[in-house]
Amino acid sequence: MNGMSDASYPDDLLYHPEHDWARVEDGVATFGITWYAQEALGEVVFFEPPAVGGTVSKDEPYTEVESVKAVSDVVAPMSGEIVEVNTALADSPETINDEPYGEGWLVKVKLADPDEASSLLDAAAYRALLA
Amino acid sequence: MPSTAETALRRTALYERHAAAGARLVPFAGWEMPVQYTGIRDEHLAVRREVGVFDVSHMGQVQSRGPEAEAFLQRVLSNDVRRIPEGGAQYSLLCREDGGILDDLFTYRLAACEFLTITNAANHEHDLAWMQERAASFDVDVIDCAPEFAMLAVQGPGARELVRGLADGPLPPRMHCCQRDVSGVPMFVCGTGYTGEDGVELLLDPEHAPAVWDALVSGGAQPCGLGARDTLRLEVCFHLYGNDMDVHRNPIEAGLGWCCKDGTGYIGAEAVAAARAAGTPEKLVAFAVEGPGIARQGNPILGGGVVTSGTFSPCLERGIGMGYVASERSEPGGRLEIDVRGTTRPAVIEGKPLYRPKGP
Numbered sequence: 001m002n003g004m005s006d007a008s009y010p011d012d013l014l015y016h017p018e019h020d021w022a023r024v025e026d027g028v029a030t031f032g033i034t035w036y037a038q039e040a041l042g043e044v045v046f047f048e049p050p051a052v053g054g055t056v057s058k059d060e061p062y063t064e065v066e067s068v069k070a071v072s073d074v075v076a077p078m079s080g081e082i083v084e085v086n087t088a089l090a091d092s093p094e095t096i097n098d099e100p101y102g103e104g105w106l107v108k109v110k111l112a113d114p115d116e117a118s119s120l121l122d123a124a125a126y127r128a129l130l131a
Numbered sequence: 132m133p134s135t136a137e138t139a140l141r142r143t144a145l146y147e148r149h150a151a152a153g154a155r156l157v158p159f160a161g162w163e164m165p166v167q168y169t170g171i172r173d174e175h176l177a178v179r180r181e182v183g184v185f186d187v188s189h190m191g192q193v194q195s196r197g198p199e200a201e202a203f204l205q206r207v208l209s210n211d212v213r214r215i216p217e218g219g220a221q222y223s224l225l226c227r228e229d230g231g232i233l234d235d236l237f238t239y240r241l242a243a244c245e246f247l248t249i250t251n252a253a254n255h256e257h258d259l260a261w262m263q264e265r266a267a268s269f270d271v272d273v274i275d276c277a278p279e280f281a282m283l284a285v286q287g288p289g290a291r292e293l294v295r296g297l298a299d300g301p302l303p304p305r306m307h308c309c310q311r312d313v314s315g316v317p318m319f320v321c322g323t324g325y326t327g328e329d330g331v332e333l334l335l336d337p338e339h340a341p342a343v344w345d346a347l348v349s350g351g352a353q354p355c356g357l358g359a360r361d362t363l364r365l366e367v368c369f370h371l372y373g374n375d376m377d378v379h380r381n382p383i384e385a386g387l388g389w390c391c392k393d394g395t396g397y398i399g400a401e402a403v404a405a406a407r408a409a410g411t412p413e414k415l416v417a418f419a420v421e422g423p424g425i426a427r428q429g430n431p432i433l434g435g436g437v438v439t440s441g442t443f444s445p446c447l448e449r450g451i452g453m454g455y456v457a458s459e460r461s462e463p464g465g466r467l468e469i470d471v472r473g474t475t476r477p478a479v480i481e482g483k484p485l486y487r488p489k490g491p
Contacts, residue, residue, distance in 0.1 A: 042155075042167060042170060042171060042358075043170045043171065043172050043173075045172070045425070045443045046423065046424070046425050046443060046450075048423055048424070064472070066425050066443070067171070067443075068171040068172060068175075068358060068362055068442060068443045068445070069166065069167075069171060069358050069361075069442070071425075071427065071472070090423070
């Protein structure tokens with residue numbers, strides 16, 4: 001079976017309308033894709049992390065996740081420099097389906113402008129967007 | 132502007148079953164079809180290991196019936212139709228005069244002067260018109276039967292056992308067909324498929340399709356969508372019309388010269404014979420990506436060529452595909468570089484099929 005059984009959108013995350021999340025802690029954000037995104041994509045079979053040291057720009061694609069059928073761009077919810085990538089996903093990309101907010105995180109980014117957080121959605125607003 | 136009725140997607144007799152099962156439904160060749168139920172990989176592996184059932188009711192059927200039905204089909208189909216016995220099946224192409232491929236088809240001989248040809252959904256209307264135009268000089272009726280049939284494919288090492296248990300008699304061998312009652316419903320049972328596994332395809336009255344579907348699923352068949360159908364066929368290098376060949380490709384470059392019998396006088400025979408004799412600038416090859424990455428349809432092959440089908444192979448657990456390259460570098464073992472959205476991925480040309488089913 002694919003993914004988690006029920007939709008979930010944790011309250012402690014910030015959301016981008018392109019179905020990405022960010023968890024901001026001390027000027028560094030962890031990025032991933034939402035339950036909705038992994039469900040729409042289907043079982044993830046390939047993820048090649050971007051390079052550490054690369055920069056990402058808010059609202060711009062910074063990597064791809066692939067299901068059997070399709071490739072999907074992943075959009076950066078905030079801007080900054082990639083300081084860590086989830087290399088474990090190369091061997092078990094399905095973790096993105098199983099734990100999209102936990103072990104399925106994609107990258108950690110040192111934020112260029114932490115104030116960009118104010119433009120993101122809280123969980124309630126993201127749920128409203130999906131409704 | 133097209134009316135709403137013309138643009139509305141058509142639904143098969145099994146639409147309610149798909150919706151109730153939580154299938155993801157997508158537009159495909161004018162139909163609303165299930166692309167997956169539980170997941171493409173699960174469904175794919177169910178067919179390789181056990182049994183799966185596909186709704187392929189979007190496919191079309193054309194009946195050719197009459198004293199000159201055989202002569203007519205010999206003229207329009209690329210293979211030697213005379214060699215189909217009663218109750219037999221044959222794969223062939225529909226070609227233009229210039230050898231360009233209009234469709235690939237299975238034809239069943241139901242009786243001496245009665246044939247049923249299965250068309251691809253996207254090509255059905257055109258195939259039908261093409262055949263009817265060319266039937267005028269033969270004593271044959273060419274009839275659109277698509278509305279009369281639902282079509283289910285039951286595929287996998289356990290497919291025959293499952294269907295046999297529901298049938299009123301033995302099943303036809305591979306590449307044969309016969310009439311049977313399955314689950315009490317009269318139908319054509321055909322020993323054909325598009326997965327590389329053993330199995331059967333069922334042609335039946337759409338009204339009874341939901342009951343037969345339910346019996347197959349109750350009997351253990353995993354409902355499978357078009358997503359798994361695509362990965363299964365690509366692992367065994369079956370062509371997909373519109374991807375791996377089209378009207379701008381001839382059978383020789385597509386690797387389908389084996390089903391073109393140039394002496395039979397079919398439309399396109401001269402062009403195909405010429406291409407066979409002269410060779411073609413390009414050939415369709417199968418490849419496996421080395422290392423990470425999944426090549427997709429349309430990705431350029433460096434040095435000339437293009438990927439026509441590409442996916443992730445659930446059995447081989449790597450990117451696989453088919454594509455056209457220059458004939459002089461089309462031999463198995465040859466190395467390719469594929470531009471996968473800006474990243475160059477190495478691949479190796481492999482023999483066909485890429486995956487060899489293990490059988491029951």
